[in-house]
Amino acid sequence: MIPLKDYQRSKTFPVFNTLFILINSAVFIYQLVLPGAESMQFTLTYAFTPERVLSAPLSEWHTLFTALFLHGGFIHFFSNMLFLFIFGDNVEDALGHFRYLFFYLGAGLLAGLAQGILAESLAVPNIGASGSIAAVLGAYIVLYPTARVLTLVPIGFFLMNAKLPAFVFLGVWALLQFFSGFMTITGGAFDNVGYFAHIGGFVFGVMVAAVGRRKYLAKFRRQRRVFYGNYS
Secondary structure (H helix, E strand, O other): OEEEEEOOOOOOOOHHHHHHHHHHHHHHHHHHHOOHHHHHHHHHHHOEOHHHHHHOHHHHOOHHHHHHHOOOOHHHHHHHHHHHHHHHHHHHHHHOHHHHHHHHHHHHHHHHHHHHHHOOOOOOOEOOOHHHHHHHHHHHHHHOOOOEEEEEEEEOOEEEEEEEEHHHHHHHHHHHHHHHHHHHHHOOOOOOOOHHHHHHHHHHHHHHHHHHHHHHHHHHHHHHHHHHOOOO
């Protein structure tokens, strides 16, 4: 399923969400314009490789964060930015700008560690914003479970538009991540997707949003009254 838009209007400008999209875009363009060997070296240098961090933590710790802004191809980049663009503004709206900044970076850190600990090999480089974005999705499903998401749904050879509640769309997404992660543990399947980063980020996002849900939504409702005014 591919999300096209949500119908949950943001009441504030998503400062950091927009900044993250711009930084990811700039880095991805830089990866593209570098010659092939240099692009690969650049990516490997700033990717998070657990084995390197364990062997030289003081000189390699920064890769836990730099890896969040690297991508392995257009589909990887575009899908991540699409999800961040659709869902991130509302989460920043509820959490507040600076709380969202630390939420996003902290989620990426924890998601990267989850992937590093549970992956089959410590020598595999990890890149991508997926862990942070998974946390955004986890927070969104708690804060706006009934928000409608315009979705492209594959039906056989056709794609159909459907307005799905967020808890359905994101719930299906989360179940796929848990199932796929379980399959990699049991040896039933293997690919280069960081499912454990997705799972770790999603759980972190759910927990953060659940703990502060009442406070975040009260703030959101106050913003809505200011934005639209009061009607009687």
